[in-house]
Amino acid sequence: MPLRTDDQTPTFGRRVRRLRERAGMTRPVLGGLVGRSAEWVKAIECGRLGTPRLSLLLRLADVLGVADLAELTGEERLAAATYTKAAHAGLPAVSGALTSYQLAPRDEEPESVPALLGRVAEGWRLWHGRGDHRTRVAALLPDLLADVQHAARAREGTERRQAQAALAETYHLAQLFLSFQPAPELVMLTGDRALSAAQDADSPRAIAGAAWYMNHVFRDAGERHEARVDLAMRAASLLTPDRDADARARWGLLHLAAALSFAKVGRRGDAERYWDEADRAARMLGDDYTHPYLVFGRAMVDAYAITLRADLVQSREAVTVADSVDVSGMPSATRRAFHTLEGARAYSMQREPLAVVHLLKQAWKMSPETVRYNVFARGAVGELAARGPVTARADAEVLRARMGVPAAA
Structure with missing residues (x-):
């Protein structure tokens, strides 16, 4: 050779x-x-x-x-x-729950599907609530995963399909916990398992939710956007958006996924076209509607316009959107904090460090664990604490210490 x-x-x-x-x-x-x-x-x-x-x-x-x-x-x-992501103390337990296999049948009767659905709903309440949402969900996930997996194997007929849909949602919770953790292979694993469980449930709604979360997996991994858009649109084609609010919300969510995918690769026209469809769905649902756990609604579509403009490298437009969007009514502390961080990212692109620090502090008040494990936030506080203007450096240093970010060399 x-x-x-x-x-x-x-x-x-x-x-x-x-x-x-x-x-x-x-x-x-x-x-x-x-x-x-x-x-x-x-x-x-x-x-x-x-x-x-x-x-x-x-x-x-x-x-x-x-x-x-x-x-x-x-x-x-x-x-x-190693440098951009901090490992949560609950990561080993969640990882172990995902990679342990129950090969022998469990002796006990599986928990009833309604009871399991209640526990999954509690998981979503904890994830979207104030405080240390990752810590609370990490404590819940190992037992919940085992019990829902058991029910999905042991039940039959309609109950089995309901358990499979609940399993898909449980994997969504696991994927969200694993996001911004140093375990990219587990993020891909949970996304794939969720989509498989949704297909086994034979539920277009469950497939739509899984396609939304799988789009995040592909986008964060830098996978080709054609595959992401194709998945979102195939899942959307299974829905009948005029049937009820839940179906319309999922349909709008998948068009939002396509818009974000096109924005990531700089295709402005396509990004705006799909965002318009998501916007239309939100308008038809009304200003007071928010999906119970996917959080799709008027505020979410408006807030994601910050991400869309930032990813299209339209930083001035992104800042304009960030200044006009009110996320205070969004019933999810984690979502409010995330979109506030996206506003900080837009200001960072405009090289306005004082605004960046201000928004980072706001996001910290909303949801400390959202900020602590966000890649942009960790990089920004480290850089600003070390090399930011004097007027921003002290606040950035306080945040850096609270977030456990190593001091920049």
């Missing part, structure tokens, strides 16, 4: 280009998402600029969906999660 020449050896720039093209991003989109220009991306890819400092390298890894920095640097394995 001939030795590789220097021309054949993948350089940092070639790796960036390969990963960017795999994600379907243009240079302007990638540059905008990491706070740099298209010319900067071109200079990186062409080798005129070398490997950037760690904070920017980690931002590239996050945007490109890279969990192992070796995919970018070509050096020994160095997990990006």
Whole structure:
């Protein structure tokens, strides 16, 4: 076998280009998402600029969906999660529950489906509630997973399908807990299992919910957006949105998923077209409607416009939306905090550090664990505490310490 020449050896720039093209991003989109220009991306890819400092390298890894920095640097394995993600104390228990297999039948009678549905609903209440939502859900998940899995195997007929739908929702809770944790393989596992359980339930509604959460898995992993949009639209085609509010909400949610997918790769026209469909669904549901656990409604569609504009690298428009959206009435502390963090991300793209720190502090008051495990928030407080303007540095340092983010070098 001939030795590789220097021309054949993948350089940092070639790796960036390969990963960017795999994600379907243009240079302007990638540059905008990491706070740099298209010319900067071109200079990186062409080798005129070398490997950037760690904070920017980690931002590239996050945007490109890279969990192992070796995919970018070509050096020994160095997990990006080591620097950008904090492991929750409940991660080992949840991981163990997901990777233990009950091969022998359990002796006891499975819990009734209505009782299990009540426990799943309690899980959603804890997830969306104020306080340490991850900690509370982590304590609930291992037993809930085991009991719902048992019922899904032991029940028959309609009850079995209901248990499978409950199992899909339980996997959604597990996926949400695992998001922003250093366990990307488990996030993919829960998304896949949820979709399989929803299909076994033969429930278009359960499939729609699973497709929404699977879209997050694909988008965060940098998978090709065509697959994400196809999944969302195939799931939407199974629904009859005029049947009731729940069906319309799920239909709108899947069009929102497609809009976010197109925004991620810079296709503005398609992103806006699908967002308009989600907006139409929200308007038909009315300002007072919010889905019980998917949280789809008027406020959610409006708030996701911040993400859409930020991902389209329209930072000024994203800030304008962030200034106009009121998330205070959204019945989910975790959602309110997330969308507030997206507003901070928009201001970060506009290089307004005082606004970023202000919004980070607001989000912390809403849901500390949402902020503590958010990749953008962790990177922002570390950078601002070390190199921000003096007027922002003290508040950023307090947040950095509370979040357990290592001090920047």
